[in-house]
Amino acid sequence: MKTVIVGANHAGIAAANTLLDNYKDQQVVMIDRNTNLSYLGCGTALWVGRQIDSYENLFYTNKEAFEAKGARIYLETSVTSIDFANHVVHCQKADGTCFDESYDKLVLATGSLPISPKLPGCDLEGISFLKLFQQGQEVDRWMSDESVRSVAVIGAGYIGVEIAEAAKRRGKEVRLFDIAPTSLASYYDPSFTAVMDENLASHGIECHFGERVVAYHGENGRVSAIEAEKGTYPADLVINAIGFVPNNELGRDHLELFANGAYHVDRRQRTSDPDVYAIGDCATVWSNALAAETYIALATNAVRSGIVAGHNIGGTRLDSIGVQGSNGISIFGYNMVSTGLSVAAATRAGLDVCHADFEDLQRPGFMRENASVKIRIVYERGSRRVVGAQMASTEDISMGIHMFSLAIEEGVTIDKLKLLDIFFLPHFNQPYNYITMCALGAE
Ligand SMILES: Cc1cc2nc3c(=O)[nH]c(=O)nc-3n(C[C@H](O)[C@H](O)[C@H](O)COP(=O)(O)OP(=O)(O)OC[C@H]3O[C@@H](n4cnc5c(N)ncnc54)[C@H](O)[C@@H]3O)c2cc1C
Numbered sequence: 001m002k003t004v005i006v007g008a009n010h011a012g013i014a015a016a017n018t019l020l021d022n023y024k025d026q027q028v029v030m031i032d033r034n035t036n037l038s039y040l041g042c043g044t045a046l047w048v049g050r051q052i053d054s055y056e057n058l059f060y061t062n063k064e065a066f067e068a069k070g071a072r073i074y075l076e077t078s079v080t081s082i083d084f085a086n087h088v089v090h091c092q093k094a095d096g097t098c099f100d101e102s103y104d105k106l107v108l109a110t111g112s113l114p115i116s117p118k119l120p121g122c123d124l125e126g127i128s129f130l131k132l133f134q135q136g137q138e139v140d141r142w143m144s145d146e147s148v149r150s151v152a153v154i155g156a157g158y159i160g161v162e163i164a165e166a167a168k169r170r171g172k173e174v175r176l177f178d179i180a181p182t183s184l185a186s187y188y189d190p191s192f193t194a195v196m197d198e199n200l201a202s203h204g205i206e207c208h209f210g211e212r213v214v215a216y217h218g219e220n221g222r223v224s225a226i227e228a229e230k231g232t233y234p235a236d237l238v239i240n241a242i243g244f245v246p247n248n249e250l251g252r253d254h255l256e257l258f259a260n261g262a263y264h265v266d267r268r269q270r271t272s273d274p275d276v277y278a279i280g281d282c283a284t285v286w287s288n289a290l291a292a293e294t295y296i297a298l299a300t301n302a303v304r305s306g307i308v309a310g311h312n313i314g315g316t317r318l319d320s321i322g323v324q325g326s327n328g329i330s331i332f333g334y335n336m337v338s339t340g341l342s343v344a345a346a347t348r349a350g351l352d353v354c355h356a357d358f359e360d361l362q363r364p365g366f367m368r369e370n371a372s373v374k375i376r377i378v379y380e381r382g383s384r385r386v387v388g389a390q391m392a393s394t395e396d397i398s399m400g401i402h403m404f405s406l407a408i409e410e411g412v413t414i415d416k417l418k419l420l421d422i423f424f425l426p427h428f429n430q431p432y433n434y435i436t437m438c439a440l441g442a443e
């Protein structure tokens with residue numbers, strides 16, 4: 001059996017490893033147009049902000065590791081088109097030479113593309129995205145240029161907020177824009193985002209939320225300002241971070257698509273063509289909170305979907321258990337984690353939800369090391385099943401969110417959480433634990 005994997009980043013790598021490590025009869029061919037593989041984009045802001053020493057350890061594998069396992073791997077090679085009827089992939093190397101690769105099974109792991117704001121001035125130099133390693137390098141070079149004093153970030157989602165922090169850590173004057181009225185509006189409710197907004201502002205980031213950017217302006221071909229609805233602001237460097245779209249270029253005329261263009265897949269990652277699988281950011285996921293197909297671009301989903309596809313291609317049936325879109329962020333020491341749906345997201349999706357809030361110290365008052373923790377649990381009014389949770393603190397409260405992820409996945413009700421056995425030790429928490437207290441406070 002020969003499997004061709006198009007795209008050798010997190011999703012493609014997971015599928016290839018699953019096949020190569022578990023199914024010795026498999027012939028695996030990996031093709032990627034980039035010069036590198038396995039770059040952890042989550043490290044870009046840490047590196048640009050000089051919170052880590054270099055970018056070198058942001059790659060967790062390489063071409064040689066796959067060759068050692070028996071795969072054929074082509075980097076700097078684009079798949080230009082696919083003949084789905086005859087099971088042939090047409091490829092072009094960086095030097096222009098072309099070749100074809102036949103397949104029994106094809107895995108599309110072509111990921112996502114950053115959304116490009118189509119604004120006047122978008123061709124000016126000094127406007128970047130932050131998707132690829134190369135773009136991270138470019139942004140880092142500009143940050144090192146002392147003539148770059150003002151940085152404008154468009155989009156206050158995860159990438160935007162993280163790179164705004166990094167730019168501030170590099171001593172820049174930073175302005176952060178979003179059309180939404182707060183930062184991180186897709187992930188958290190306003191009572192949580194208000195604290196992050198205050199955190200950003202208190203560290204000197206000028207927040208322009210609810211203010212649309214309408215144009216980039218430049219001098220001598222280079223960006224020098226951005227014009228937004230309420231004013232024009234200096235900008236020697238602009239970073240666009242307004243979300244991703246699935247990269248469906250190769251299969252959009254042949255495969256069934258979701259509303260945003262992602263390849264529609266079943267729980268085994270199979271597309272509408274029985275010999276084609278799609279994984280990672282180019283494919284849909286099953287949301288347990290929504291009980292529906294949706295799109296969530298995360299490395300975690302990419303890896304899991306690659307494992308699922310690998311086993312199914314290898315001959316072991318494995319169904320995805322769906323996802324909650326669990327996510328987290330840590331900015332100037334303030335940590336926020338969420339899973340499932342916020343009240344706002346649930347309401348937008350047509351779910352009738354209630355929520356319970358609680359705020360307390362992480363540990364008993366007698367402990368020297370302590371900090372406040374905020375928690376919100378979101379649950380469906382009728383069924384009372386938990387559909388989301390948000391937590392925030394300067395403490396590391398990150399592990400708690402995984403329990404809520406499992407609760408959503410398993411359809412646990414808010415009432416079950418009220419008497420859940422949660423241990424107590426002053427080093428970690430309080431006898432009246434904030435999760436228990438929050439659940440007990442539910443209507
Ligand atoms: C700055 C940043 C920070 C992030 N932080 C986090 C985080 O903290 N946690 C988290 O879970 N997620 C994070 N993400 C999201 C995560 O990186 C993506 O969800 C993940 O990369 C998706 O993996 P993928 O393999 O599906 O797609 P991609 O990473 O997009 O890879 C797709 C691959 O396909 C190749 N390709 C595409 N078309 C072709 C073609 N025609 N021919 C050959 N090759 C092709 C591309 O070169 C690319 O290597 C972050 C993303 C960014 C940009």
Ligand SMILES: NC(=O)c1ccc[n+]([C@@H]2O[C@H](COP(=O)([O-])OP(=O)(O)OC[C@H]3O[C@@H](n4cnc5c(N)ncnc54)[C@H](O)[C@@H]3O)[C@@H](O)[C@H]2O)c1
Pocket residue numbers: 042117154155156157158159160162177178179180183184185186212213241242243244296297298327328329
């Ligand atoms: N910590 C993490 O887990 C992490 C870190 C980085 C990226 N990621 C993932 O990578 C993907 C891409 O990240 P992202 O930050 O680009 O997307 P995002 O969806 O997190 O945020 C995009 C933001 O852009 C805003 N926006 C949309 N159109 C706009 C416009 N025209 N002008 C101004 N603002 C606009 C939205 O309101 C939103 O706040 C996401 O799926 C994200 O979850 C995750």
